[in-house]
Amino acid sequence: MKTEFSLAQLADPDIAEADKILRACVHCGFCTATCPTYVLLGDELDSPRGRIYLIKEMLEKNRPPTVEVVKHIDRCLSCLSCMTTCPSGVNYMHLVDQARARIERDYRRPLSERLFRAALAWILPRPGLLRAGMVLGRFGRPLAALLPTPKAAWGTPTLLQRIKALLALSPASLPPPGPAGGSIFAAKGEKRGRVALLQGCAQQVLAPRINQAAINVLTRHGIEVVLVKDEQCCGALTHHLGRDDDALARARANIGVWLREAEQNGLDAILVTTSGCGTVIKDYGYMLREDRDFAGPAAKISALAKDITEYLGSISLQPTQQHSDIVIAYHSACSLQHGQKITQAPKELLSKNGFVVKDVPESHLCCGSAGTYNILQPDIANKLRDRKVANIAMVKPDMIAAGNIGCMVQIAGGTSVPVVHTVELLDWATGGPRPGLN
Ligand code: SF4
Ligand code: SF4
Numbered sequence: 161m162k163t164e165f166s167l168a169q170l171a172d173p174d175i176a177e178a179d180k181i182l183r184a185c186v187h188c189g190f191c192t193a194t195c196p197t198y199v200l201l202g203d204e205l206d207s208p209r210g211r212i213y214l215i216k217e218m219l220e221k222n223r224p225p226t227v228e229v230v231k232h233i234d235r236c237l238s239c240l241s242c243m244t245t246c247p248s249g250v251n252y253m254h255l256v257d258q259a260r261a262r263i264e265r266d267y268r269r270p271l272s273e274r275l276f277r278a279a280l281a282w283i284l285p286r287p288g289l290l291r292a293g294m295v296l297g298r299f300g301r302p303l304a305a306l307l308p309t310p311k312a313a314w315g316t317p318t319l320l321q322r323i324k325a326l327l328a329l330s331p332a333s334l335p336p337p338g339p340a341g342g343s344i345f346a347a348k349g350e351k352r353g354r355v356a357l358l359q360g361c362a363q364q365v366l367a368p369r370i371n372q373a374a375i376n377v378l379t380r381h382g383i384e385v386v387l388v389k390d391e392q393c394c395g396a397l398t399h400h401l402g403r404d405d406d407a408l409a410r411a412r413a414n415i416g417v418w419l420r421e422a423e424q425n426g427l428d429a430i431l432v433t434t435s436g437c438g439t440v441i442k443d444y445g446y447m448l449r450e451d452r453d454f455a456g457p458a459a460k461i462s463a464l465a466k467d468i469t470e471y472l473g474s475i476s477l478q479p480t481q482q483h484s485d486i487v488i489a490y491h492s493a494c495s496l497q498h499g500q501k502i503t504q505a506p507k508e509l510l511s512k513n514g515f516v517v518k519d520v521p522e523s524h525l526c527c528g529s530a531g532t533y534n535i536l537q538p539d540i541a542n543k544l545r546d547r548k549v550a551n552i553a554m555v556k557p558d559m560i561a562a563g564n565i566g567c568m569v570q571i572a573g574g575t576s577v578p579v580v581h582t583v584e585l586l587d588w589a590t591g592g593p594r595p596g597l598n
C-alpha cells in the first residue's frame with residue numbers, strides 16, 4: 161500500500177512503524193474471509209482491510225478520529241485472525257493497538273461511555289475490587305432481565321445494554337481466593353526446574369482452580385513454582401482499551417519484580433495460563449522498544465514468557481490414568497492460535513495424556529470474548545458465542561477445553577457442557593482431581 165507520510169511525521173517512531181506495516185499490505189483482501197466481524201456484518205469497514213484504510217487515513221492526514229473510525233475500530237475484536245491469514249505478514253496487531261491509543265488520546269466519547277470505560281479500566285485489573293464488584297453484580301443479576309435487549313443487532317450498544325452484559329457475566333458464586341503472591345511451591349521428587357506462574361487478575365477471582373491445576377502438574381513433575389510477590393495485572397485489559405500509559409506502567413512494574421526474581425533465585429520461564437495475557441507479555445519487548453531503561457529488560461521478559469502448554473510440551477508428563485472415553489472439544493483461543501501461533505501443543509498434550517481430542521469447525525473464528533469486548537459490544541459478542549457453541553456441539557463433546565479464562569466464561573454462557581482449562585485436564589490425567597465438578 162502506498163503511503164504519503166511526511167518526513168516530519170516519519171520522525172515519530174510510532175508513525176514510522178505504522179508506515180512499515182501499511183506498506184506491507186497489498187490490498188488483496190484475503191483477510192476479510194476470516195475476520196469474524198466481516199463474516200457477521202458484511203461491511204468492508206468492519207474487515208481488516210477496511211480498518212487498515214481507516215487507520216491509514218487517520219494517521220496520514222493527522223486527523224482526529226471520527227465517529228465512523230471509532231465505531232469500526234471499536235468493533236474489531238483484536239482476535240488477530242487476519243494476521244494468520246495475511247500472506248504479506250501485515251502486523252495488524254501493532255497497527256490497531258496504535259489506533260486504539262490514538263482514539264483514547266484524541267477522541268471524546270459521550271460522558272456515560274467515558275465513565276463506563278474508566279470504571280472497567282480501574283476495576284478489572286484489581287482483583288480485590290473485581291471480587292467486590294462481582295459480589296455486587298450477583299445481587300444485580302436479577303435486574304439484568306429487566307434491562308432492554310437490543311432489537312437492531314448492529315447499532316452502537318447503549319450503556320444499559322453494556323451494563324446488562326456485565327451483569328450477565330457475573331458468576332452466581334465466587335470461589336475462595338487462591339494462594340497469595342510470594343508463595344513458593346516446592347518440586348516433588350528431584351527438582352528439574354523453577355518457574356514463575358502469572359497470577360493474573362480476573363482469572364484469580366473467577367477460577368483460582370486453574371493455576372492450582374498448573375501448580376499441581378508442575379510440582380508433580382519436579383518443577384518448583386513461585387508466585388512472584390508484588391506482581392500485578394499484565395496490562396492487557398487496559399492496553400486493549402487504548403490506555404497505554406496504564407498498560408506500560410504495569411508492564412514496567414512486572415518487569416522489575418520478575419527480573420529481580422530471575423536474578424536472585426533463577427527462573428527458567430514465566431508461565432501464563434491465560435493466553436490473552438501471554439500474548440501481551442510476549443509483546444512487552446515491542447511495547448517498550450523506545451524506552452531506554454526498559455527496552456532490554458522487556459525483551460528478556462518477553463523471551464522468558466511461555467504459555468503453560470508450551471512449557472508442559474517441553475517436559476515429559478507422566479499420565480497415571482487414561483480417559484479415552486472422554487471426548488474433548490478443543491477451543492483454540494485467538495490469543496493462543498493467532499497471537500502466539502500455538503496451535504498443536506495443547507491438542508498434542510491432551511491426546512498424549514489419554515483424551516480424545518476433536519477440532520471445532522470454524523475454529524479460526526473468535527468466540528466473542530476478547531477482553532472487555534463481550535461487555536462493550538454485547539450484540540456481536542453474543543452472535544459469535546452462539547456460532548461458536550453451535551460449532552462445538554457438532555463434535556458432541558463431553559467437555560470443552562480452552563486456554564483462556566475469557567473464552568471459558570464466554571462459551572460457558574451458551575452451553576451446559578463443562579468448560580475447563582487444558583491444564584485442568586492435564587492435572588487430572590497425571591493424578592489430580594476431575595475438573596468441571598465445581
Ligand atoms: S483482529 Fe479480528 S476482528 Fe479485528 S480486523 Fe483482524 S480478524 Fe477482524
Ligand atoms: S490479507 Fe494482508 S495484505 Fe491482504 S488486504 Fe489483508 S492485511 Fe492487506
